[in-house]
Amino acid sequence: MRLVSLLLASLLLAACGKSATDQPSDSLTVRIGAAAPLTGPQAHLGKDNENGTRMAIEDANAKGISIGGKKVHFELVSEDDQADPKTATIVAQKLVDDNVSGVIGHLNSGTTIPAAKIYSDNGIPQISPSATAVAYTHQGFKTAFRVMANDAQQGHALGVYAVKNLGAKRIAVIDDRTAYGQGLADEFIKAATASGAEIVSHEYTSDKSVDFTAVLTAVKAKQPELLFYGGMDAQGGPMARQIKALALNVKFMMGDGGRTPEFIKLAGDAAEGAYGSLPGVPLEKMSGGMEFSRRYESEFKQPIQLYAPYCYDAVNVMIAAMQKANSTDPAKYLPALAAISHDGITAKIQFDNNGDLKGGAVTLYQVKQDQWQPLETIGGQ
Amino acid sequence: MEIFLQQIINGLVQGSVYALVALGYTMVYGILGLINFAHGEVVMMGAMVALSALSVMAGLPPLVSLPLSLFLAISVCMALGYGIERIAYRPLRHAPRLAPLITAIGVSIVLQNLAMLIWGRDYHSFPQLFANHAHRIGGAIINDIQIVIVVAAFLMMAGLMLVVHRTRLGRAMRAVAENQHAAQLMGVDVNRVVSITFMIGSALAAVAGVMVSANYGLAHYYMGFLLGLKAFTAAVLGGIGNLRGAMLGGLLLGLIESLGAGYIGDITGGFMGSQYQDVFAFLVLIAVLIFRPSGLLGERLAERA
Numbered sequence: 072m073r074l075v076s077l078l079l080a081s082l083l084l085a086a087c088g089k090s091a092t093d094q095p096s097d098s099l100t101v102r103i104g105a106a107a108p109l110t111g112p113q114a115h116l117g118k119d120n121e122n123g124t125r126m127a128i129e130d131a132n133a134k135g136i137s138i139g140g141k142k143v144h145f146e147l148v149s150e151d152d153q154a155d156p157k158t159a160t161i162v163a164q165k166l167v168d169d170n171v172s173g174v175i176g177h178l179n180s181g182t183t184i185p186a187a188k189i190y191s192d193n194g195i196p197q198i199s200p201s202a203t204a205v206a207y208t209h210q211g212f213k214t215a216f217r218v219m220a221n222d223a224q225q226g227h228a229l230g231v232y233a234v235k236n237l238g239a240k241r242i243a244v245i246d247d248r249t250a251y252g253q254g255l256a257d258e259f260i261k262a263a264t265a266s267g268a269e270i271v272s273h274e275y276t277s278d279k280s281v282d283f284t285a286v287l288t289a290v291k292a293k294q295p296e297l298l299f300y301g302g303m304d305a306q307g308g309p310m311a312r313q314i315k316a317l318a319l320n321v322k323f324m325m326g327d328g329g330r331t332p333e334f335i336k337l338a339g340d341a342a343e344g345a346y347g348s349l350p351g352v353p354l355e356k357m358s359g360g361m362e363f364s365r366r367y368e369s370e371f372k373q374p375i376q377l378y379a380p381y382c383y384d385a386v387n388v389m390i391a392a393m394q395k396a397n398s399t400d401p402a403k404y405l406p407a408l409a410a411i412s413h414d415g416i417t418a419k420i421q422f423d424n425n426g427d428l429k430g431g432a433v434t435l436y437q438v439k440q441d442q443w444q445p446l447e448t449i450g451g452q
Numbered sequence: 453m454e455i456f457l458q459q460i461i462n463g464l465v466q467g468s469v470y471a472l473v474a475l476g477y478t479m480v481y482g483i484l485g486l487i488n489f490a491h492g493e494v495v496m497m498g499a500m501v502a503l504s505a506l507s508v509m510a511g512l513p514p515l516v517s518l519p520l521s522l523f524l525a526i527s528v529c530m531a532l533g534y535g536i537e538r539i540a541y542r543p544l545r546h547a548p549r550l551a552p553l554i555t556a557i558g559v560s561i562v563l564q565n566l567a568m569l570i571w572g573r574d575y576h577s578f579p580q581l582f583a584n585h586a587h588r589i590g591g592a593i594i595n596d597i598q599i600v601i602v603v604a605a606f607l608m609m610a611g612l613m614l615v616v617h618r619t620r621l622g623r624a625m626r627a628v629a630e631n632q633h634a635a636q637l638m639g640v641d642v643n644r645v646v647s648i649t650f651m652i653g654s655a656l657a658a659v660a661g662v663m664v665s666a667n668y669g670l671a672h673y674y675m676g677f678l679l680g681l682k683a684f685t686a687a688v689l690g691g692i693g694n695l696r697g698a699m700l701g702g703l704l705l706g707l708i709e710s711l712g713a714g715y716i717g718d719i720t721g722g723f724m725g726s727q728y729q730d731v732f733a734f735l736v737l738i739a740v741l742i743f744r745p746s747g748l749l750g751e752r753l754a755e756r757a
Binding site for chain 2: 111112274279285291
């Protein structure tokens with residue numbers, strides 16, 4: 072027995088010694104939080120975000136960045152918010168308690184908006200790589216930023232395109248009643264009606280549904296020429312199938328939530344001809360976009376779903392601000408973040424007073440031969 | 453008119469699936485007075501097993517691979533049903549009623565996470581094996597898969613009724629439902645009957661799982677949750693414990709949902725929209741339960757409840 076305890080004690084000592092050599096006093100561990108749905112229907116998007124964030128953190132560690140005279144080791148703290156606003160606030164509090172220096176997230180607008188208050192109360196800078204709802208940056212929080220165009224810009228581009236380029240006069244709208252889906256649909260409707268189209272039907276579903284036959288049949292009765300869905304790919308894919316099955320003769324259009332490879336996989340041959348949009352310019356046109364995509368695929372053995380490059384940029388913007396302020400203290404580097412000008416993969420990142428991306432571009436896409444092909448980029452610098 | 457007909461068809465397809473799953477809830481409740489909340493997860497398992505089997509047999513002609521994978525899904529689900537009862541419910545058969553309810557929820561969570569570990573968290577697209585022809589009936593559209601769903605569901609329900617009312621096993625099931633101790637005294641092997649009940653319910657669930665996945669072209673690890681909840685609602689609506697009630701409840705729920713979602717906006721002049729689709733279904737449920745607490749076809753269950 073004594074022998075065992077002696078052994079244990081020496082083991083413990085050895086362990087202490089090891090960790091001490093791992094962490095010399097002139098190095099600093101900085102935790103960066105990430106929050107996205109890692110389970111549920113949007114898990115593939117959440118994982119994509121996590122991968123993009125992880126890649127940026129690994130790159131920063133490989134580069135060996137020093138801040139305030141100390142070598143900084145960045146550590147990713149990734150949490151699952153289940154795309155649920157209630158869970159998001161719990162996760163946000165957990166990240167704050169874990170002493171993260173900044174947060175990349177959340178993925179959905181519905182989760183980002185309530186979580187933003189918690190980060191703001193604790194003075195933790197938050198950069199969402201993907202929350203596009205206008206409300207997120209309009210709550211008056213100094214800590215809230217995003218690195219892509221918001222839904223006012225996106226919904227506007229989609230609405231104008233539907234009427235002017237696609238010639239739709241009678242438009243039906245379905246949204247999933249989330250902050251994102253509803254917000255995008257509202258902006259779309261505003262722009263479409265302003266351009267002279269009539270909204271003949273506005274129906275609703277949820278971000279958990281799989282059966283849309285009832286609402287689609289109701290939509291069919293109104294004989295629209297174009298159907299806009301404000302929601303995510305997990306619903307958009309099956310919806311496209313059911314549109315085809317019900318012989319509903321409409322052009323089908325979605326926002327960034329539906330413009331994913333997953334949509335094409337889920338919709339099968341019903342995906343062909345669908346329209347989608349993505350804030351920002353196409354990957355092929357980003358500086359270093361193809362290089363990023365190649366690296367991503369070799370590391371994670373899957374294509375980029377959607378927001379990984381934005382997550383990568385979000386982390387780098389955050390680290391650039393820390394370097395500029397020469398501090399990883401949130402209170403110290405926050406002003407530097409607000410004033411940052413950083414050449415990222417996705418765009419030149421500068422924030423306006425609300426924390427929105429300055430001059431965000433929106434690109435429209437269409438599915439042709441099972442691929443999203445860019446049609447036109449609107450706005451941008 | 454064609455829109456109305458289309459909504460009826462939508463509702464019938466949806467309703468037949470609810471009815472098949474509801475039968476699983478109602479059979480178990482009828483015999484054990486227990487709500488098997490893991491039943492929805494069995495549906496999901498059926499779909500996922502069939503999906504895996506189909507992807508393994510991708511090279512075979514669909515006429516071979518589909519029956520084989522369906523058979524495999526049914527076998528796995530029957531084994532699962534047997535296992536669930538044996539592990540989670542039988543040791544608690546004489547425990548307070550709340551205990552097996554809690555293990556039921558536990559089993560449901562375990563199965564969901566197990567499926568997540570095996571198949572991942574992504575949505576899987578379910579292969580379309582046959583050309584899915586669309587047929588027009590008076591302007592409304594119904595396709596092959598939907599016809600198969602409705603016909604197969606009705607055939608299976610009819611088959612189940614035959615088993616329960618015309619066979620020795622069925623008589624034993626009814627006897628156990630009536631009074632376990634008396635049935636035992638009359639020489640009925642209660643444990644065996646309960647096991648078989650779980651297995652039949654799980655087999656129906658497996659078929660329902662494959663049907664749902666084939667219809668929506670979609671399978672994922674938590675598809676059983678909402679479906680299970682709806683089917684449970686259907687079983688309560690029809691009168692839980694009553695087989696005909698489960699079928700009626702399932703079909704009604706499907707119809708109410710689709711007609712509700714389709715017309716609620718027009719009826720209320722836009723005041724309420726299709727976001728109230730589920731509310732509508734549950735309103736009907738509440739109304740039925742207020743005026744007929746035991747459900748539409750339910751018998752009085754005073755001594756049970």
